[in-house]
Amino acid sequence: MIMQTHPLIKPLPRQSRQHHGVEIEGLSLSLADKAILQDISLRLPDAGITTVIGPSGAGKSSLLRCLNGLHQQWQGEILLQRRDVRHWPGGGDLLRRHVGLIGQKPCVFPHSIRANVVFGIQGRRKRRKADGIVETVLKQAALWDEVKHRLHEPAESLSLGQQQRLCIARALAIRPGLILLDEPTASLDPRSKQLIEQSIRQLAGTMPVVCVTHDLEQARRLGGGVIFMCEGRVIEEAACESFFTQPQRLESREFLRWTVCDCD
Amino acid sequence: MLRLWLTGSAFVSGMTILVVLGFLIQASWPLLQSQGLAFVTESEWYPYEQLYGLAPVLVGSFWSILLALLLALPTGLAAAILAAELCGGRGRSIVRFGMELMAGIPSVVYGLLGLWLLLPLLESRLNLLTGRSLLAAGLLLAVMILPTLMVFSEEAIRTVSREQREMALNLGLNWPVRLWRVVLPQAWSGIRVAILLALGRAMGETVAVMLVVGSLDRLPEPFYNLLQPAQTLTSRIGREMAEAAVGSVHWAALIMCGLVLALVAMAISLLAQRGQRP
């Protein structure tokens, strides 16, 4: 069954100034002979939240990893702030410094909290003098108040929710231009969820933030744009409220009602 | 009946080390009786004149082991990094196989190689009268401890979790930085164990060292001269085991060398075991 593209998700013309944060054109990815992503085209604004939702196996995480450079076998075109990801000046490492990725499971290095935050900063002297950055990013990640008196304690002594916020701070310390979050609050307590969502909203004021989530309520709370994916394709792309109140596609409606999504 | 076998076996196994130590202590007692602890710093070993200096062999063992570690560590560690990080599964298997092969070569064959390949090489390249020296012993020991170092270091590097590496990758750190700041620091405890095990092996090696070290009980002059024939703890025991009259003080002095060897080796082993626990 060939999907009909609804007028609502027709890509905006390139000349528009508002949507240069992330431009994806015809992105396809196959791993081990299995099609993970199929012909994805998206435009995301320079600043603001976009949540990506959809059933398991829809390719949401893979999409993030293509933006990051962790997957490299994709076809198509990806532009971040108008720069081609494939020809990123400085190569893959600088690309990954520009794109911050926070995963589902918080993973901290076996060092102190402060050392973790500055870990991405290259150069020992710079790291030593980074106290200002440490405070800034920990505040942005809503963790400063909890750890400001114990920056030199091991990061492993933090709770899971605190560790995840630490990961966010760590990613922010290298001044990325784009933040990707892959189900960041999936295994966390409600308070951490709330704090992280707060941070995300704050960050979205200055840069594009893409957040993959399973939690539809969270997607609603975060606001911004919503992308609904299923089986490697973008089914619908809409503003948050209109997606949840007036889903245009059949598959979206079925998904929101928690029935099995029959897209192919 | 079963209990008897099990308990008895465990008892025997456990007691072996105490029995060994006991006999060593008992047999070396005459030396302490006749000389007290003077022999430790005594620099002459001349049994015919009651001189049982331990100093030459302590220095000899020290230099040969140090040299072996200094030579083997960089290249062994590099090989471990290569196998763990840069090779595919196939390459890693080949490297490991090669190392296991080397580990299986009996030490007397290494001695043969040392005697008839290494010594002539040293004599011609360094213009020496004889290649028998601490240098030769150190070189040979380095080759012999490479497999141990490499295999255990490689394991230590491989056990650093994928997540840690991916975290560092996501922060835009390139391979050398990841290796230096994430992988090696976390593999360090395992690498330390590898070094201790290699140290123990180098320390206890007898036959290969016996054949190339020169068996001359004399302090190197100057103290850092590695190009002269010398003696290590193990080579002295090996060479004079058959000659010492049983029960004499000479005999006791040799046993004392064995005791020192055993005690240091046990200490190293305990340290290595403690390093392996976490």
Add this chain to the structure above:
Amino acid sequence: MTNTRIAMVLVVLLALPALLLPAMSLAYIAYKGIPAFSWDFIFGTDPGSGFGVAGGVFAQLLGSLLLALGAVLVAVPFALGTALYYHLLASAVQRHVLMALMNMLQGIPPIVFGLCGLIVFVHLLHWGVSLASGALILAAVILPMLVLNSITALEQIPFEDTEAARSLGLSHASVIARVWLPRAWPGMLTGLLLGMARALSETAPILFTATVFSGVVWPDSIFAPVTSLQTHIFYLSQEGSDPAAIQAAWGSAVVLIMVVAVFALLARALSRHTNRQSGVLSEGADS
């Protein structure tokens, strides 16, 4: 990008000696040793002239095998018993102590065992330089290895199997015989083979406690001395003035390596086979 390249090149260059030495050493040994091969060399027992220099090494081969076999025969019952004690009867403290003792024993250089064996077996018990002395000394050398190996082999047995057998009321002996040994025997056999390989490689402890240079083909009794490949190589290698002796030394070295390799490869094949059977991957698969 270039930083990474430089680092990789550096690592490869540093690693080259470690990678090339195994191949080069083996190649050299083969190159030197294989010319000495002939039927007479391997199977001849005629000592030939000059104290066994120009003769066959069959006697030595036999001696090495007898010593190793003796060591294994003595060590295995103790190792097995100790491992079973560890898993069956030992308290937590005893386990801890036993492990520590075994690790300490493992660290002791073989020459020390030789020395102690010299005191105890050769002189105290008046066994003299003999097969028995050598076998017992070598048994002590390989004991810790066998114990630790058996303990690990028994550890692989799932706890549920033991529990199931216990709840059926089986006695200790039955549990061992019907649940543990059938599952663990490949691992233990692997350890045994490795023990043989190890015992065949040791030279220092048997040098003055079990072997003589020549004159023996088949020992009169276990209290008689033997000759061995390892010590044969040792003696021959020092006959600097006789090129035939050196040649024989290289040839013996090749024979020794081959014999050790047989046991080591058997052990490896066995452990691969058992790992495959129980579904354990020997190389961690990257997902």
